[in-house]
Amino acid sequence: xxxxxxxxRYLVKRTGEKVxxxxxxxxxxxxxxxxxxxxxxxxxxxxxxxxxxMKEKGDIPEGYSVSREKKExxxxxxxxxxxxxxxxxxxxxxxxxxxxxxxxxEGSRLTVL
Amino acid sequence: xxxxxxxxxxxxxxxxxxxxxxxxxxxxxxVNLFWYVQxxxxxLQLLLKYFSGDPLVKGIKGFEAxxxxxxxxxxxxxxxxxWSDTAxxxxxxxxxxxxxxxxxxxxxxxxxxxx
Numbered sequence: 001x002x003x004x005x006x007x008x009r010y011l012v013k014r015t016g017e018k019v020x021x022x023x024x025x026x027x028x029x030x031x032x033x034x035x036x037x038x039x040x041x042x043x044x045x046x047x048x049x050x051x052x053x054m055k056e057k058g059d060i061p062e063g064y065s066v067s068r069e070k071k072e073x074x075x076x077x078x079x080x081x082x083x084x085x086x087x088x089x090x091x092x093x094x095x096x097x098x099x100x101x102x103x104x105x106e107g108s109r110l111t112v113l
Numbered sequence: 114x115x116x117x118x119x120x121x122x123x124x125x126x127x128x129x130x131x132x133x134x135x136x137x138x139x140x141x142x143x144v145n146l147f148w149y150v151q152x153x154x155x156x157l158q159l160l161l162k163y164f165s166g167d168p169l170v171k172g173i174k175g176f177e178a179x180x181x182x183x184x185x186x187x188x189x190x191x192x193x194x195x196w197s198d199t200a201x202x203x204x205x206x207x208x209x210x211x212x213x214x215x216x217x218x219x220x221x222x223x224x225x226x227x228x
Binding site for chain 2 (some may be wrong): 004033035040041042043044045048058059084089092101102105106107
């Protein structure tokens, strides 16, 4: 089974802090994604990566950055957390050309005070 | 820009009732369509998908969906729901033929099934 692991299930941070969310997948997938999930808004794509050191902005990249130094690891960075970034963050991965079959992690719930 | 609309945000049913969840998308070209499900406390997982061919797609756990191109719709159905179907359901679309698998999701529908 594909496993996508998000290192932190719950985080509480203060406004202005730098936040790192880590995601690791074990199936050699080329594509990796960060979404945020908010009630009534569904999942919105923040960033995705289709190869090591490659990244593309999604629909809501403002206030976020990402890093992909190794194929299996994709990190989401909040340089200066704000209260409107309180959310559930979902990491996903897929094979290139797998036509939409994403494998998701269990999510990281971030609260910014 | 691509978008996905799910018309029902909350649905409450009794066991054995029939289910239909609406999904409409906006994209004029080739699309791949998906339904994902998130059971309480679990990660999102694929329920079913449409790429091409037969517009009636069957997925896991007795779910099916019908692609109606003229209506830009991909509604999810199940003839008889069970308590274990209580979950949040997300419709998603991938437009175009690139291999990046960038999916656009709808807002989700929370389904509660009462015994």
